[in-house]
Amino acid sequence: MKRIKLPVHIAFIMDGNGRWAKRRFRPRAFGHRAGVQNMTKICSHAFRLGVRIVTVYALSTENLSRPKEELDELFDLFRSYFSKKKERFLDMDVKINVIGDITVLPEDIQEDIIDVMERTSVNTDGLMNICINYGARQEIVRAVNEAVAFGRFVDEASFHNLLSTKGIPDPDLIIRTGGELRLSNFLLYQAAYSELYFSDKMWPEFSRRDLEKAIENYSARDRRFGNVRGN
Ligand code: IPE
Ligand code: IPE
Ligand code: MG
Secondary structure, X not given: OOOOOOOOEEXXXXXXXXXXXXXXXXXXXXXXXXXXXXXXXXXXXXXXXXOOEEEEEOOEOHHHHOOHHHHHHHHHHHHHHOOOOOOOOOOOOOEEEEEOOHHHOOHHXXXXXXXXXXXHOXXXXXXXEEEOOXXXXXXXXXXXXXXXXXXXXOOHHHHHOOOOOOOOOOOOEEEEOOOOOOOOOOOOOOOOOOEEEEOOOOHHHOOHHHHHHHHHHHHOOXXXXXXXXXX
């Protein structure tokens, strides 16, 4: 890759697993399985390139309205992903942080997730946030209710501390695969000044080179943050 300005934090909307499988005349679950494999590959590559924080959208709050059969398959994938046997998640020692309301998951998976978060909490190679049953509107409403319950007004900094991304810098770059041009309830507050990048590739086929191209594209952009001069 050429000399470039790296994003500190990249967030991925990993969309297109179902269509990728359909094109191969395979069930949607086949696409989700390939999607998890690609998540490991792409996130590892991002960290290897020097990105410090990676956030992935694995399941939205609205995805819970999908057929039970598909949800069961997704939960099985989460189960094997977070299984106790797994010592390392990527080929680096990254901290794993799950964001979203995981109480909808079977209890054994919830326990494994908590275990993984505890075990990886000392890791310093990077931070990987995995959003499961996450919705930005729900997150914002919950934060507002917390502020009300504490009986206090908030400013931007204190409001940020009530969000599930507390202490985490906002994503510099949000990459959505699958060809749709929308955020689908992902990080609506945090994305205020994120650079957006859309790829027509389906998530399982989004390659390391595609990631590098997205970063090169980001690097050439002028982030003005409302001001008149770029950096
Ligand atoms: C994204 O792929 C993964 C999840 C939402 C769990 P989809 O399952 O939305 O795939 P498409 O968009 O139907 O192809
Ligand atoms: C967004 O994809 C959610 C995830 C990738 C987890 P969706 O497939 O749910 O988005 P819509 O329904 O096309 O907006
Ligand atoms: Mg989709």
